[in-house]
Amino acid sequence: MHELGLMTGVVDAVCDAARNAGATRVYEVHLSIGEMTEAIPDALEFAFEVLRDQDPLLEGAQLFMKQVSPRSVCHACGQEFSHDRFHRTCPECGSLQTELIAGRDLTIDSIEAEVPDDEQSAVDEKA
């Protein structure tokens, strides 16, 4: 499985974003995982725990994963509908001509990080 590779990309993007914002610690990482991707949450969590130790910025950070259920649109009648992995037939008109519009992506939504207040740190430095 490729969860370690995916998580390496997540950790790199998270650390870049955190450093750009001047963060000194990341507490939380929030991901959305489409149920139609082949990425397994347990394996992502394991990969995160392994990679977390390699950057002090992420020490003790927690991973939060939100599952995104698949949604499709029917090309015959225009109906939008949620479904499971296996059944993409339109519940309205029974057409098989449907197109997936959500559920195949894996997104880094946001992080919760400690960003020192600039003014406060300036005062601290003087003192």
Added chain:
Amino acid sequence: MQIDINKSVFERNDALASQLRKRFSENHVYVVDICASPGAGKTSTILATIDALCDEFNIAVIEGDIASSVDAERIKAAGIPAVQINTGGACHLESSMITRAVDVLDLERLDLIIVENVGNLVCPTDFDLGENAKVIILSVPEGDDKPLKYPGIFEVSQAVILNKVDTAPLFNFDEEAFRNAVQTLNPNAPIFPISATAGQGVEEWTEWLAGEIRRVQET
């Protein structure tokens, strides 16, 4: 404080894949990504495809394997340029690997690039390689229930090949159940029952592929 990122993990792969798709389209090259389990007959199907189409089209093959160049050697022996990518353990090909492989090919004179993905029914599903079509090969001995167990790869494929149909008498393979499962997941994908080594059904598959290639050349 909360910092919003809103970035797809597949963003980098998808961006490179889009660049590849543009290059392929500018050069009127059709690219097919062949996915299957190890041993389903990817290389044999590719060799049969080359045999049927090499008079009309200039073909090259990109071989993805965890290790070795056995497959590339088989393709080169058929007189076709082949680039071997060793993923060194990775379970699928990514667009960055294809970019490097394509750099050594002469896109201007090619009509068809066949990419043989790493043998795996799971991981290649999520990775766009800039291809025109993914094609999944399932072989009879693997069983008719595989679309139910590995739905992703059957959903993202534009065509389905059922290989080794000449072994059907030896296995309890329910072709109707297989067809029904594929149709539920992917109603638009044609299904081609073939025997890559015995030649059965290969013509129907290669005729379909030739039609797709000609369409790209006419644009």
